[in-house]
Amino acid sequence: MAEQEIDFLSEQQSKTGKKAKIVHFLKVGSIIVLILYCLLTAAVFSYWFYLNTQGRKTQQEISIKKQKIESLKDVESVQTFLKQRLAALDKFFTNQAKTDLPEILDFFENIKDEARLKQVNLTKEGEITISGEADNALVLTDFLKKLEEEDQSKKLFSTITLVSSDKQKTGNYLFSILLEVKGKQ
Amino acid sequence: MFNLNIKENKVFALPVLILFIVFLVSVVFLKPKLSEILEIRRDIKSEKNNLATLTQKLATLDGLAQVELNEKAFLTLNALPIEKDVAKNLFILKQLVQDSGLGLSNITIGNVGDISTASAQTKIEKGEVLPALVFSISVSGQMAEIGDFISRVNLTLPIMRINQIYLSNKKGDIPEITLDINSYFLPLPKTLSKVEDLVAVISPQEEKIFEKLTELKAFDLQEGFYYSGGQKDNPFVY
Numbered sequence: 313m314a315e316q317e318i319d320f321l322s323e324q325q326s327k328t329g330k331k332a333k334i335v336h337f338l339k340v341g342s343i344i345v346l347i348l349y350c351l352l353t354a355a356v357f358s359y360w361f362y363l364n365t366q367g368r369k370t371q372q373e374i375s376i377k378k379q380k381i382e383s384l385k386d387v388e389s390v391q392t393f394l395k396q397r398l399a400a401l402d403k404f405f406t407n408q409a410k411t412d413l414p415e416i417l418d419f420f421e422n423i424k425d426e427a428r429l430k431q432v433n434l435t436k437e438g439e440i441t442i443s444g445e446a447d448n449a450l451v452l453t454d455f456l457k458k459l460e461e462e463d464q465s466k467k468l469f470s471t472i473t474l475v476s477s478d479k480q481k482t483g484n485y486l487f488s489i490l491l492e493v494k495g496k497q
Numbered sequence: 498m499f500n501l502n503i504k505e506n507k508v509f510a511l512p513v514l515i516l517f518i519v520f521l522v523s524v525v526f527l528k529p530k531l532s533e534i535l536e537i538r539r540d541i542k543s544e545k546n547n548l549a550t551l552t553q554k555l556a557t558l559d560g561l562a563q564v565e566l567n568e569k570a571f572l573t574l575n576a577l578p579i580e581k582d583v584a585k586n587l588f589i590l591k592q593l594v595q596d597s598g599l600g601l602s603n604i605t606i607g608n609v610g611d612i613s614t615a616s617a618q619t620k621i622e623k624g625e626v627l628p629a630l631v632f633s634i635s636v637s638g639q640m641a642e643i644g645d646f647i648s649r650v651n652l653t654l655p656i657m658r659i660n661q662i663y664l665s666n667k668k669g670d671i672p673e674i675t676l677d678i679n680s681y682f683l684p685l686p687k688t689l690s691k692v693e694d695l696v697a698v699i700s701p702q703e704e705k706i707f708e709k710l711t712e713l714k715a716f717d718l719q720e721g722f723y724y725s726g727g728q729k730d731n732p733f734v735y
Contacts, residue, residue: 342512349519353527360530363537370544377551378692383559388696391561391572395697396686397573401706402625404656404681413659414644415653421640432662444664 411438411493416468423465424456426451427487438493441475446485452477459489470494507671509556531596550693557696569707575654575715577683581630582655586680589716590634597646599638602673626655629679637673646674654715 381388411434420429420442429444446452459465460472468491475488500530578585583606594601607630650657662675699707 338512342515343521346515349522353522354529356530356534360534360537363534363541367537367541367544370541370548374544374548374551377548377555380555381551381558381692384555385559386567387558387563390563390566391558391699392686392697394566394570394573395699395703396576397570398682398697398699398703398706400627400683401573401576401656401710402700405706405709406537406659407626414647417640417647417662429664431664434662435662485557 347478419464419468423462427455440491440493443488448483449485452485452487468494547693550695552695572710576656576710577681578655578735579685581682586630590632593646593649594636597649598642599636599646602635605633607633627681627683629681632678632680633675634678635675640672641675652713654713
């Protein structure tokens with residue numbers, strides 16, 4: 313019968329080999345981690361340095377631009393002044409009614425006959441209030457009729473309203489008429 | 498029992514040391530640097546926006562022709578003086594009355610008490626867009642001449658508008674008329690924009706206003722006719 317042997321050394325050698333592998337893995341792994349970490353730290357530092365340089369460069373550019381703008385302050389002032397005035401005038405002209413006052417006065421002059429106009433009030437909205445005096449009801453009626461029926465009146469006014477008509481002790485009539493000008497804004 | 502075998506555990510010293518170094522560097526260097534990086538990035542972003550605005554502003558300012566700009570400003574200054582200019586308005590109104598062939602009876606300045614320098618506060622009447630110097634002018638003449646005068650007022654610089662007309666036309670008499678005229682002005686802007694603000698751009702609509710102004714008549718005030726004293730210097734020199 314063949315003699316049987318137990319090899320205790322082989323198992324110990326195997327254990328020592330595994331341990332050596334782990335130790336080797338830990339050593340190499342640690343060094344790799346350290347190298348990678350160093351690289352990461354270097355990258356972070358480089359990026360921080362790059363950003364700082366960029367920041368300084370941008371600040372320098374801003375400073376140069378500000379200096380140039382300061383040197384053009386006069387131009388900017390005139391432009392601001394111009395803008396302020398043109399904006400105000402734009403608002404003013406937009407707000408103004410397109411009333412051809414000379415034509416309207418000329419029209420009143422042509423139709424008034426015996427009636428006497430005393431006051432013409434203009435509003436920004438394009439309304440005109442006229443007030444005046446007529447010797448009698450006939451004169452007033454004639455004036456109102458002309459004011460309503462004349463072709464020019466239809467071109468000039470969209471609505472005509474007799475606001476008041478008061479008979480005086482003398483028999484004269486004081487009247488007030490509201491006219492809405494056509495094409496008002 | 499737990500038995501710490503230093504000799505056996507010596508192999509773990511290097512990884513532990515490395516881990517410690519990593520931890521230490523992370524806390525002392527990396528974390529503050531990362532926070533700083535985030536902050537710098539935010540700052541740079543904001544500064545770049547600022548720089549873009551300044552570049553745009555500079556380009557706009559470079560593109561403005563100063564001579565043309567001054568001419569335009571001068572015209573708008575004629576249209577809207579910086580303060581109540583009584584002498585100039587009186588001269589112009591008198592001239593317009595003469596040119597229309599009317600007889601001048603009287604000129605009254607309505608809000609004379611408010612005549613002031615540009616630095617004083619200006620009041621804007623209800624329904625008005627601009628502050629105004631109010632004149633009441635009495636003239637006599639035919640209706641056609643009065644119509645001509647009104648047209649001239651509307652076509653003259655500074656900007657003037659007629660508010661009210663009082664007629665006095667007795668039978669057989671030459672009509673006499675009293676007109677309330679507003680002569681508009683506008684004080685200088687109180688503040689100029691910040692360096693970082695963009696240049697105010699003139700809109701096409703406002704350009705049209707400028708064209709409208711060029712069609713109006715500006716009086717050439719000669720020496721002796723017009724005197725404006727005791728006022729602050731105009732900062733806009735043309």
